[in-house]
Amino acid sequence: LWFCVKLPISVRVEINLLLMAVTGLALVTRLYGIHFPRAVVFDEVYYGQFLSLYMKQVFFIDESGPPFGHMVLALGAYLGGFDGNFVWNRIGAEYTSNVPVWSLRVIPAFAGSFCIPLAYLLVVELGYSHFSALGACMLLLMENSLIVQSRFMLLESVLIFFLLLAVLSYLHFHKARNSSFRWFWLMICGVSCACGIGVKYMGMFTYFLLLGLTAVHTWQLIGDRTLSHVIVVQVLVRFLALVVLPVIMYIGFFYVHLTLLYRSGPHDQMMSSAFQASLEGGLARITQGQPLDVALGSQVTLRTVSSKPVPCWLHSHKVNYPIRYENGRGSSHQQQVTCYPFKDVNNWWIIKDPGRHTLVVSSPPRPVRHGDIIQLLHGMTSRYLNTHDVAAPMSPHSQEVSGYIDFNVSMPAQNLWRVDIVNRESDREIWKTILSEVRLVHVNTSAVLKLSGASLPEWGFKQLEVVGDKIYKGYQQSGMWNVEEHRYGRIKQWSFYFRTTFRMIYTKMSSSQSEHKYSSSPLEWITMDTNIAYWLHPSSNAQIQLIGNIVNWTIANLALVVYCLMFLTYLLRRRRKVEDIPQDSWEQLVLAGVICVGGWAVNYLPFFLMEKTLFLYHYLPALTFKILQIPIVVEHLYIHVLKSPAQRKAFGVVILAVLCSVYVSYHNLSPLTYGQPALSSDELAALRWRESWDILLRKR
């Protein structure tokens, strides 16, 4: 073995000092004094509560995104030894001494800093000079909005880091045709795509862009007739690395999430009973040791399978329906039956055999099977669950469900229900706790016991309405019930990742639009007509604002327009076989356009279709790509458009001037970026460069 090693063993190290220098600068601008302010800044209040739950390993679901981002933040908290004991209730609250502020904020800050060298490498990888790369770094370094977003416990900088890494590694893979590390880079690309999506669903946009690019490149590869069978392997590997790997990793995030968080917590009720039963504490404690088979005489609580509008239990209480509703319709005036979203003693029902009078479980227990006819007796009031041909209070097309009271008005009891186990495997299946999803079909009218989704008015204590639906069809979750408070049933983990994810996306979609004081519309982002106040010092005017470097934003817009004009001109002229620039610079320009302009467009335009509340920080990934565009356009103009030395010299001066003004703008805004020093009211008023900016002034 020894002979294989060539002596002397040597390591050649090439260090790009420029790269080191910008990284150093980035670390300085991002990490400088991040423990200040020692108070909750803007969305930290939101991420913080999840952080605490992570530290306490309590189960939760965040409706805004997948769990990987929270895990990254939680890693910082873990390393800093945070115990999770802090009440995240308002922005500006002082941190207590047990909160390791520095280590909470350091991971996003590092991620934000490393975006700068990634940008450098990306520009070089696109085939542009080191000068351009340096220029891109300078612009990003002095971009106030990115700095602000990196310095706190927020996720955008982590997201941008993964997006840039994904793009860079793909380009590296694509360029290095013969390198053996090639496939390694493809793997990195797949992994960072998954991480990007795992941090925020927004990462999906860049992922799709990369998939599209890969598809085009692969299609060109297929057209290469010199390759024969290798192609199948090539295509397959790309598919594995860019589709299968990210999917597996994405599911893996959920696996880790669910493994870490094994304690019952505030979001339990959003999940199914079976899942809840697997959490420590919570439901498991109650249901342990209860029989699996539901038998005649069992005492049960019935929970809806649907979680729309909220998960709830079948409930009744000693109040009757009003004789007349507000709109003049009449009711049966029998006892109310509702669905109640909290645990309550009134949620208990007894399953009774219609043929016998006994209410206890016989020995041996007689299990209820699919198709059996039962009665349901309310435990506290001893009324039978009943439905009849009376219009329900809120959904007049359905039947009213009541606890039967005999008023002797020739309205007989109709309290027989057939048990219809929906997810049965055989026709004589036994009704199982938690596992069986059951439809209760009324024997007389074949109406199905169902949650209508409406809530009752004051007389029904705003609880949810339960109806008998006569025209029930297909599979509706609102008509399914399961017995919850019984024994722990073993569950298959797999179905739950999908269920969690699905539910997450679902709740996200259905969350209604509401406006925030600092929310904005995508149109305002281009010109930065909006800002967000992140933090205000409790006594002075010192404050942190998310405001971008206005010069950067302007020249980025300009560069975008110039690029589009240039691209169109070249495209049309090339179609007429007029070649202004050589083929390879053209291809370089197109690839740069796909990455930068495309990256901007995919990260920006979809927001026009979204109905959720939007903030300026949603624009930052798009902005990063847009800023990368600037040096590329500049270099192209310098090399291919400006021919005479005089022009070039003049252009150089302009670039220098612009860089200076970027610095001036950065410097002027930096008190709002770093939160110190505190400015006087007049200075702040002078900084309000746009009328629509909301800079907070303390009234004296």
Place this chain on the structure above:
Amino acid sequence: MDGKQKEHYTQRQDTSAVRHRKTCKTNEGAECLSQPSSETSNGANKRIPKRAGHLSSPSRDDHVPVYTLVLVLVLSVCTRFYKITEPPHVCWDETHFGKMGSYYINRTFFFDVHPPLGKMLIGLAGYLTGYDGTFPFIKPGDKYEHHNYWGMRAFCAALGSCLPPFAFLIVLELSHSKPAALIAASLLIFDTGCITLSQYILLDPILMFFIMGSVLCMVRFNTQRLRPFSFSWWFWLLLTGVCLSGSLGVKFVGLFVILLVGINTAFDLWRLLGDLSLSLLDFGKHLLARVFGLIMLPLFLYTTIFAVHFIVLNRSGPGDGFFSSAFQSRLIGNNLHNASMPEYLAYGSVITVKNLRIAGGYLHSHWHLYPEGVGAHQQQVSSPSFTLNRQFDNNLTGPPELVRQGDIIRLEHKETTRNLHSHFHEAPLTKKHLQVTGYGINGSGDVNDLWQVEVCGGKKGDPVKVLRSKVRFLHRSTSCVLCSSGKTLPKWGWEQVEVTCSPYVKETPNTQWNIEDHINPKLPNISLSVLKPTFLEVLWESHIVMIRGNSGLKPKDNEMNSKPWHWPINYQGLRFSGVNETEYRVYLLGNPVIWWLNLLSLALFVLMLTVASLAKQRGVKMEGMRKVHCHTLMEGGGMLLLGWLLHYLPFYIMGRILYYHHYFPAMLFSSMLTGITLDIFLQNLHLLFSSSISHHLMRGGQFILLLGFIYSFYLFHPLSYGMRGPLAQDPASSMAGLRWMESWEF
């Protein structure tokens, strides 16, 4: 004309076609042969081009198979016109479109979310067939009795029966294969959904007619490539433009076909640009011709439609309140028409205030309070789109003293005697603004009720002119300005538009108001001629109102909402008429055999397209028919697939309420695609089987397809032509055993 007579007529024409065919064999066969096809086209088929043969590309020997075309036409007319007058009561959306047709006949102004062409045509058809516009169309199920409703239905059915011939011609043009065209046409002929949708007074047959017309003209235009600027080239180009304006004029869904034609034209121009034998000047000519034919002409026609709309409807009606004061003054019968009121605003006047934002609302208040948790628990103020209860009293009594710029006033709501009030609470929706409420009682309030009047462009001391002055109300204590944010309040605010007090004092139409009604008995009334808006302003305003109306059609809670993914699988139809066993029931549902075949062939098409393009990319040699098939798949099939996608996918991102019938334009494209796909699949069976059986398989396949369509149509025809008696669950029903999906409601 009754069916029999027409059949006879067409047959006679057919024999003449045969004679022609025998006489001219070789030279310009195409022209001779297809000439009769234009003559056979009767009233229902007027879009079939005159002298079609002359126009088709001379280089190819493709002539329109006249017999088949006539057969298709006759079949589609028969299926569409059969039982056209049944049921003799208002069905489904007839209640809207029939009513709007009547409005045209009565010249009453109304508002609808769709552009006017469709309703105008319905009105015209009704007018020509002797309908007098007196039937009220109040709700579905109302009996027509003696009213002449059949003319409007027949008009829609006539346009609807053009769809199968159009499909036939389009597919023929794209694939040059008669079986393909025939499959496509018979899919549409025997689809119960298309039949049902064509038989009633609806916009959809008109819309689909124009969409298919545009595609046909575009396809025809494409074949004229080799003879640019010839008469036929111009003819098809301009006709495409006309059809495009027609489809946009009926519904905004027409935008999708415009997009399709636009993409096609862009590709065409790109090809021309790459043709170096063409000078830039020639290219410029091509470009200009298309700009003229496909942009200018449709735009012109589209505005003409609106011009006619506004000229015809000159009487005040239910749609007035949606529009600005200036617009309303055009309408006879509106109280702003030749209005007579005091010219200058004075203290003590009773006024209504309207927002100047395009299609803005009136300042309004009502007894209801803001719900708890939304700022202060005080009376709501909003600007609704209705003109109820809107009087604000300018409450300082005494001799009439004019209100001047800079005056501090209080506005008292006449009905509830509360003052217009604002304070430091955030507004319910626009959190950056302040809340506006009604406060105090009988004129007593606090300092937060004081507003400063400002006339835009006026000096201090100028009086405020009714109707003509743009007025802003500045709040004294918070120095914000009264503003209509344009957002709709939730249910507790009766879905009216939010009114806020904006701290941004820039002058925008949102913060400008005008005084519309003005009553002050102490001042003399003089007649005012309001500045009449120009036509373009009216056009713009009506579009804003339409778009706002469209996005306002939100699905209601608890209402069964149709989702786009339901449609291609034919998940659930629409009840056109009748629910119970005793009623006459019509149910809009596609023929499931046809729809599921469409779905299947979509998958097959994608598969075949992938195989074909992979083979092409790998440079597999293809000869003869296979090359032609490959080309047809990519060009023709690709275009139809694009059409399907463009007419289907946008519905996924639409926020408005969706219905099953929105899928029908897409279904037309899907059916045509099925024609091409199945035909090419059947012709290439020899790739899978030995060549001896494959020919039989092909014939057999075609035969089975046709038989399947007819048989399934026979099974499901009661859906379109009406059913009575028990529902499908009952074995005695005519539809027994046919309820293949639980979700179908017949």
